[in-house]
Amino acid sequence: MNNIEAINVKKTFKIRNAKTSNKGDASAPKFYALDGVNLNIQAGEFFVILGPSGCGKSTFLDLIGGLTEPDEGEILIDGKPVEGPGLDRAIVFQQPALFPWRTALNNVSFLLEAKKVEKNSREEIARKYLSLVGLTGFEDRFPYELSGGMKQRVAIARALAINPEILLMDEPFAALDAQTREVMQIDLLKIRDQTQKTVLFITHSIDEAVFLADRVAVMTARPGVIKTIIDIPIPRKSRLSNDVRITREFIETRHKLWELLKEEVVKAQKYSKSSIEDCTPADSRSIKKAPVLSIPLDTRSE
Numbered sequence: 001m002n003n004i005e006a007i008n009v010k011k012t013f014k015i016r017n018a019k020t021s022n023k024g025d026a027s028a029p030k031f032y033a034l035d036g037v038n039l040n041i042q043a044g045e046f047f048v049i050l051g052p053s054g055c056g057k058s059t060f061l062d063l064i065g066g067l068t069e070p071d072e073g074e075i076l077i078d079g080k081p082v083e084g085p086g087l088d089r090a091i092v093f094q095q096p097a098l099f100p101w102r103t104a105l106n107n108v109s110f111l112l113e114a115k116k117v118e119k120n121s122r123e124e125i126a127r128k129y130l131s132l133v134g135l136t137g138f139e140d141r142f143p144y145e146l147s148g149g150m151k152q153r154v155a156i157a158r159a160l161a162i163n164p165e166i167l168l169m170d171e172p173f174a175a176l177d178a179q180t181r182e183v184m185q186i187d188l189l190k191i192r193d194q195t196q197k198t199v200l201f202i203t204h205s206i207d208e209a210v211f212l213a214d215r216v217a218v219m220t221a222r223p224g225v226i227k228t229i230i231d232i233p234i235p236r237k238s239r240l241s242n243d244v245r246i247t248r249e250f251i252e253t254r255h256k257l258w259e260l261l262k263e264e265v266v267k268a269q270k271y272s273k274s275s276i277e278d279c280t281p282a283d284s285r286s287i288k289k290a291p292v293l294s295i296p297l298d299t300r301s302e
């Protein structure tokens with residue numbers, strides 16, 4: 001079991017005005033990054049979130065990972081509220097963030113040390129997962145000796161090695177070249193078939209979403225909510241056949257997703273040029289009264 005449920009999840013961030021407020025300023029105005037996300041991701045599902053830049057995708061993934069807490073609402077895993085990070089969930093980010101002084105093998109075994117797995121078993125498990133991501137023979141290489149795609153494979157192996165029930169992936173392939181990205185997508189589907197993990201995957205690529213997902217959620221421009229969820233009508237077993245991207249189902253689904261997304265992308269572009277007033281939820285009057293309404297939203301405070 002590893003079902004994820006989000007119930008009316010809201011998340012705000014403070015707006016930091018570098019001139020007048022500091023980090024601990026409780027009176028600093030806030031804006032809604034997420035404004036009532038409701039979602040149910042089934043155990044074993046490959047669930048993808050698409051949305052315009054800044055709509056709150058990473059914020060949502062961080063909430064599931066327990067890296068941050070909602071202001072309102074709840075995230076439940078198998079019915080239990082998330083109360084912080086845990087080894088039941090592993091996160092893979094856009095940047096692999098490997099320890100440069102550790103070999104590939106020792107990067108993968110790192111979290112197993114935290115789990116107090118005995119040394120011989122750690123090594124065996126790390127080798128197994130490096131092999132699963134196609135890196136047999138590269139165990140003793142340091143990160144600077146690996147390509148970008150290889151480093152990301154190590155990061156995926158590190159995440160899988162702790163045998164999490166849920167794999168959270170935040171644009172894991174965004175920094176890779178186009179060919180490596182397609183190879184990694186195929187490999188990820190194979191790994192998913194072998195490990196049967198629940199996967200929550202964030203991407204900006206509609207093509208990637210259609211190729212990987214069982215279901216895709218499209219988020220609105222901020223404040224982010226789920227605009228719609230669509231089932232991908234392509235059986236899992238046909239994803240790995242060479243020409244799935246030129247099938248009618250693939251092309252039609254990609255088109256449908258773009259139709260749903262483009263309106264939000266336009267809105268997001270408009271918001272990024274304007275003020276918080278435009279993206280404040282209608283019911284948050286205290287925020288509307290905030291004195292610094294013209295501060296751009298990409299000014300992070302926490």
Ligand SMILES: Nc1ncnc2c1ncn2[C@@H]1O[C@H](COP(=O)(O)OP(=O)(O)OP(=O)(O)O)[C@@H](O)[C@H]1O
Nearest residue numbers: 013033053054055056057058059297298300301302
């Ligand atoms: N720690 C933080 N402090 C303040 N604001 C934040 C913080 N984290 C995110 N934000 C803001 O919340 C909004 C949502 O950010 P988030 O990173 O979740 O969006 P995203 O959809 O993942 O964007 P992208 O696709 O560009 O990565 C943005 O306006 C962002 O600037």
